[in-house]
Amino acid sequence: MSAVTIKDVAQLAGVSPSTVSRVISNHPKISPATRKKVRDAMHQLDYHPNIMAKSLVSKNTNTIGLVLPYSSDNLFINPFFSEVLRGMLAYANNKNYDLLLSSARNQREELEAINRMVLGKRIDGVVLMSPSRDDVIVKKLMEYDFPFVLLGRSLEYPDVLSVNNDNIKASFDLTNYLIAQGHQKIGIVTGKPELVVSEDRLSGFQRALRQAGLPLNPDWIVSAEMLEKNAYHTISMLMNAGDRPTAILVIDDVIAISLIRELAEIGFGVPEDISIVGFNNIYMSEMSNPPLTTIDVGIYQLGYQTIQQLIRKLAGEDHPSKVTVPHRLVVRESTK
Amino acid sequence: MSAVTIKDVAQLAGVSPSTVSRVISNHPKISPATRKKVRDAMHQLDYHPNIMAKSLVSKNTNTIGLVLPYSSDNLFINPFFSEVLRGMLAYANNKNYDLLLSSARNQREELEAINRMVLGKRIDGVVLMSPSRDDVIVKKLMEYDFPFVLLGRSLEYPDVLSVNNDNIKASFDLTNYLIAQGHQKIGIVTGKPELVVSEDRLSGFQRALRQAGLPLNPDWIVSAEMLEKNAYHTISMLMNAGDRPTAILVIDDVIAISLIRELAEIGFGVPEDISIVGFNNIYMSEMSNPPLTTIDVGIYQLGYQTIQQLIRKLAGEDHPSKVTVPHRLVVRESTK
DNA sequence: TATGGTAGTGGAAACGTTTGCACAGGAGGT
DNA sequence: ACCTCCTGTGCAAACGTTTCCACTACCATA
Structure with missing residues (x-):
């Protein structure tokens, strides 16, 4: 195991360690001759600081x-995450940063992990993906004045960095697409109410209905949780009511894809019998049967710009603190 | 930003820094009284080393x-990866290890990243996920005697740690299941030939056919690459030949799921017209339409045991160097 | 020729830990 | 009463860098 240090390089090059250090950091006033000597020595010894x-x-x-x-067991299984990570790594590696990963099973562990990294001087900045509203970690980081960025929610504080979608608008757009297709009876599968994203998507949906003067039958609102627990029963209720929806907006592509399969089992075809739309546009959405109409939220971009925000802040560059990644309606074959 | 050091703790507790350090590392011969004093001081100052x-x-x-x-752009998008990572983090965090992530766009970058981490003394061990056969990095690490573990392939060297499936056997089992269902004409969608896993799965398939005395029509072998490039044409060729297969084994669930959709587009139902099986049992396989018959390779376990291997080695514990994660046939509704 | 300035380099302290060694004091054996 | 041994603690060196400060040449200017 090589243990070549800056001193070895210095000795070989016939200069002092300080000089080697300066060559490494591209100090301006090093003579070209010295620079070359040192570079050669570094190379010859395969030196790495x-x-x-x-x-x-x-x-x-x-x-x-x-x-x-x-809270992200599902987020994690969800292909969403690996795509976000890909975006993060792309920007980070390009700027010579690495990512240090830890996981937590509860809030205490999460706080511990952050403390360890932050107070242990292990990292320069941190990404908070916790999608819920809880602010104890945010408060702590603000108190320490430690750089961080929020992914997937924003905060009123003007100088808190965040990257997010406009989920209200996205949901509004998606609902309007259904309305424009002639749907008048639209249901929704909602996510965990404590998540900001669920709330936003629900409210955009409601706003679109209200604006179009369409009714929202309470029977047409079901939670993803319920669906997961007892899919058959939940779907039967929804579809066998006297007045059944002709389209359903689902909070997440993964759930939408599984809903399509469950509908098929009971004998309902998508989109012949009912239209289904999702959210996120994960990789699989294009490959599902039928391919899913959804909102592309720019998953990769979410990750990419999150790290961009943070690194820019670390570099002291000026930039807006809130970034909204644009979304885009992707029409495929799960709607008519 | 708190900058409380071991000295601050020592001063507050009225002991020397060495003593504090010993308390932290649970040195045996520290008196209970001192231990308590120091612990209190650490707590009071919110000290983190x-x-x-x-x-x-x-x-x-x-x-x-x-x-x-x-080579893993697809591996990465593939939900496979996030599940592996989840397994890795579970074991690592439990043993107080973190994961340092970097990505590479080519082999040079990969080597650079590893050099930086290894020679920069940044990590204690490294996981190699590169599924191809190239050994330059392995050679380098062996030369340095630096701890590493291979995920998804093994190597003849007796002391090289690795975690893998028995892909030959898995493929053999899966094929035999199809044969037992009465299928006599079975096709295969193969993966990139340079990957060990593709080769293994192909050879298990061939072995099962040979053993059962079944023919393998060359027209029934198509590559995933071809399929991706021109799905319609490839599938038409396959299905409109005079002699068409009644079942197809697909190298990867993701590709299997997309194949099902493409077959549907041309008018072939799964499993009525043709049976489809995949590999891996990703999260989505259960939710696809129809749910996919596949081999569960224990994705989470692959990640979990990879880190386990490495950490055990780092701890100097004795253990077998090659781990094979068991696979399991999961029969769902894409076959009959 | 004396003076000042600058370019290039080295010396040494500092970052916050761990750990080998020394040592004080008390217990136990003769 | 003396020696030995052990327990618990402190001192100081070391880990491999960066960076402030000082210093030497050398050149240009007066």
């Missing part, structure tokens, strides 16, 4: 922390 | 590196 020692004194780690929140 | 300083001298980082390989 000890990052621990470096961060200990320079006080930055070129690392961004990411704690996967406890 | 500076991990950089700690690793600098102790020479371990409690961090495991993970470089996402360049």
Whole structure:
């Protein structure tokens, strides 16, 4: 195991360690001759700086922390996450940052993990993916004045960085598409009420109905939770009521895809008997049977811009603190 | 930003920094009284050790590196990955390890990232997910005697850690299931030939056919690549030949699911007109329409045991170097 | 020729830990 | 009463960097 240090390089090049350090950090006043000598020595010894020692004194780690929140077991299984991560890594690696991952099974663990990373001086900034409203971690980070960015929700504080979609508008647009297709009786499968995103999508839906003067039958609102627990019963209730919806907006593509399958089991065809739309446009949505009409929320971009926000802040660059990633209606064959 | 160090704790507790350090690391010969004093002081100051300083001298980082390989754009989008990661994090976090993520767009970048982490003393061990056969990184790590584990392939070297499935057997089992269902004409959609996993699954398939004395019509072998490029044409060729297969084994669930949809578009029902089976049992397989018959390869376990292998090695524990995660046939409704 | 300025380099302290070694004090054996 | 041994603690060096400050040449200017 090679343990070549800056001193070895210095010795080989016939200069002092300070000079080597300066060459590494591209200090302006190093003579070209010295620079070359040192570079050659570094190369010859296959020198790589000890990052621990470096961060200990320079006080930055070129690392961004990411704690996967406890409420996200589904988020995690959900293909959503790996696409977000891909976007994050793309930007981070390009700027020479790495991602440090930890996970938590509950809020205490989440707080612990963050404390360990932040107070342990292990990372320069942190991404908060916890989609719920709870602010104890945010408060703590603000108190320490530690750089962080929120993914998937925003906060009124003007200087808190965040990256999000306009979920209200997205849901509004999606509902209006259904209305424009002639649907008058539209149901919805809602997500966990404690999540901001669920609330936003529900409210955009309601607003669109209201604006079009359409009714919202309470029987047409079911929760994803209910659906998961007892799919058959829930769907039967919905579809065998005297007045059944002709279209259903589903809070998430994954759930939409599974709903389509469950409808098929009971004998309802999509889109012949009922139209289904989802949210997110995950990779699978295009490949489902039938392909799903949905809102593309720019999953990759969400990840990409989250890290962009954070790294820009770390670099002291000026930039708006709230970023809204645009969404886009993708019409496929699950609607008519 | 709190900058409380071991010295602050020592001062408050009225002991020396060494003693504090010993309390932290549970040194046996510290008197209970001192131990309590120090613990109280730590708590009162909300002390968290500076991990950089700690690793600098102790020479371990409690961090495991993970470089996402360049050939894995699909692997990455593939829900497979997030489930593997979930397994990895579960074990790692439980043992107080974190994961350091980097990605690479080509082999040079991959090597660079590994060098940076390994030679930079940033990690204690590394997971290699690159599923192809190329050994330059493995050679380098062996040369340095740096701990690593292979995920998704094994190597003849006796002391190289690896976690894998028995893909030959898995494919053999899956094919035999189809044969037992009465299928005599079975086709296959193969993966990239340079991947070990593709090769193994193809060879298990061939072996089962041979053993049953069944023919393998060359027209019934198509590559996933071809399918992706020109699905319609490829499928038409397959299905409109005089002699068409009654079942198709597909190298990967994602591709199987998309194949089902494409067959539906041309007018072939699954499983009425043709049976389809996949590999992996990703989360979505259960929710597809129809639900997919597949081989569960224990994705979560693959991740979990990979990290287990590595951490055990780091802890100096004795254990077998090659782990094979068992697979399991999951019969659903895409076959008859 | 003396003076000042600048470009290039080295010395040494500092970052916050861990740990080998030394040492004080008390217990136990003769 | 003396020696030995053990328990618990402190001192100081070391880990591999960065960076402030000082210093040496050398050149240009007066």
